[in-house]
Amino acid sequence: MNLEKIKSDIEAAVPGCRLQIILNGSPSGQHSLLLGREHAVEIARFLRDDPELRLDYCSNVTGVDWLDSETSEKVKVKKLVDGVEQEVEEVRKTRTPGYLEAVYHLYSMEKKHGPLVLRLRPENRTDHVTLPSLTPVWRSAEFQEREIFDLYGIIFEGHPDLRRILMWDEFEDHPMRKDYVEPNDYEYEPTPHDAVLEKSKQARAIEGQR
Amino acid sequence: MNSAFTHIYGPIAILMIAAVGFAIAPLAMAWLWSKKFSPRKPGPVKNATYECGLESNDAFLRFRPEYYLYAIVFLIFDVEAIFLLPFAVAFTGLTVGASIAMLIFLLLLVEGLVWTWRKGVLIWV
């Protein structure tokens, strides 16, 4: 499956859509396609119904919470050092803010090809956390989108039954988010896990204040 | 009181009392034991309806006797056949009274058949 070709096919079929190929540098080289939110459902319909692609099977939907990342690169810059122009290496840092993401893995039962990896990102992680639901296109996404809603707090618009699936209904947090603060109910135990020891110490301090 | 009566039925009466005693004695002992040692501790959760650990809300309010119909149909088509076969075999040697009794029995079951028929139970799917 040629991702470039799929991209141009989609662009021809769904005019005005935002598409971006995200390269995967790892040996697996599983590159993915980032979809714009507005046209996601049309693109999904096209991917499913196109006679060449026929991606009729959505095997997996998952959520990702990407942390704020900092990439540094070394750049050679010409600078005046002590009155003399010299080439100096400088480290430039670029900061990418973190974001939430939903990832869909598509296969074709009919054509026996795949996977095609789709990514969808909500606008931000606080107040605009909506994505279009692809459940109307692939029925198998229903429970997994519910799971993402439960654990990451992404709201899927057009989902037929968007309720929590793993946590109880009264629960308010989204525990798979990186900024989730878990209730500290650790107790002391002889363990090599420093994180547990640290948390138990904090819990003890809180308990001691009472 | 007739002495012969006491003579004949006396042992049976004693046995009866002993049998009832055997049944009651362990229960009475358990009751006494609990009075003496184990205090009763009822509670709202303990006395609640058992629902596999979930809270019971409106269970046991609605009871639908749908299996009653199955019981009637079973009687008509299964149990009736068991009686009909010996009836048919011994038909020539039967007295008029026995035949009438059997017909009444059949009539009762036929009444059930008519009732279920009118209910629409016999229509499958």
Added chain:
Amino acid sequence: MDLELKEALSRQGIFTTTLEELYNWGRRSSVWPLTFGLACCAIEMIATSMARYDLARFGAEVFRPSPRQADLMIVAGTVTKKMAPQVVRLYNQMPEPKYVIAMGACAISGGPFKQGYNVLKGIDRYIPVDVHIPGCPPRPEALMDAFITLQKKIDAQSLTGADRPRHLNAEEPSEFIVPQYGAHDLEPPKNVKLWNIITKNIPNGPGTASDNEPRKD
């Protein structure tokens, strides 16, 4: 009765007993567990009750499907926070005397899932546990060992007096708080009457001096 006299009599073939011993013997020989399993430990529990390990030797072969007829709750597996209220409610619905075996690392402390967001860090936060079995999962031999430990515990219980077991004491509770689903955690996150280990048993921890006596059932 004098212990020496009792031994001398038993050597002569005369068996003597006390009401207390008879009572404990009856109870420990028919501890019926409640049929339920929460995770992988349940498989080991099932294996224990089957022919190879044969829990029936100890009088515990009758796994009851209703808490009304069960004496023992084997918490076999990971207790998730979503499941904890049900487990506590089942425990509350068991008639007294009732015992709990926490089987496996998860039931004891959360085990490998301790830092998970939905795993209770040990069922003894809500119900009093009599025997803990470590292991992931414990082998059937370990469960039988726990069972024998429980039997020894029952055997040592006295019928009267201040140290009599919980079910013979009218003041001791038979029900424990059933946690409710809260917005961030279970409410309450632990039963403080049962669970005060955080402030206790730690070298130089706050509260070490005060309540350090072991909890009794």
